[in-house]
Amino acid sequence: MKKNLYTADASAVGGRSGHVRSATGIIDLDMSVPEGLGGKKxxxxxxxxxAAGYASCFQQALLVIAQKGGDRLDPETTxxxxxxxFQEGEAYGLSAVLDVDLKSFDQAKTLDMVxxxxxxxxxxxxxxxNxxxxxxxxxxxxxxLADSK
Incomplete structure (x- = not known):
């Protein structure tokens, strides 16, 4: 059964050259095309x-996995x-790389936790x-893993 835990709300105006603001006001940022593509500093x-959201969320997932296994993550874990x-034909897409350093576990345990x-x-x-x-x-x-999806 699905149980909603939290909903975040934010709005944007002006697209990539505009502004974003969260409903809480904590995020209140000017947006731009990346500087390397001609955007502003x-x-x-x-x-x-x-990237910031994914890194933070993945680190929390690692904390949950460690706790379930009776372990603690090193405070310096990153x-x-x-x-x-990227652009492919007329469409645009995203890809991501997550690079984890757990600091204190052996390779086999680290791979399993990741x-x-x-x-x-x-x-x-x-x-x-997607x-x-x-x-x-x-x-x-x-x-x-052979059966990994």
Whole structure:
């Protein structure tokens, strides 16, 4: 049974060269095309916001997996998310790379925890089958499992 836990609301005006604001007012940012594509400095873009949200959410999933396994994550654990905007024909798309450094677990345990987190993270669940997401541990690709989807 689906149980709604939280709904976030935000609005945008002006597209990529406009402004976004959350209903709470915590997010209140000018937007721009990425600077490397001719945009202005000191403004964010949708890909940057997506990367920050995905990294944070994936780290929380790792915390949940660690707790369920009776473990604790090192406070210096990091999740780096890179989101790429690409064009394919007339359409645009996104891909993501999540690079995890758990600091204190061996390789086998780390790989297992990253795979489990990818199964429960809401961003991973929401993007599965819709965009390419690559998992890495300290820069090295996480080998796919035969039955992994």
């Amino acid at each position: 000191n403004a964010t873009n949708p890909e940057e916001l997506f 999740v780096q998310c890179s989101v790429t905007l 795979r489990q987190a990818h199964q429960i993270c809401p961003y991973s669940v929401g993007t599965r089958g 965009m390419e997401v690559e998992l890495r541990v300290k820069g090295e690709a996480v080998p796919a």
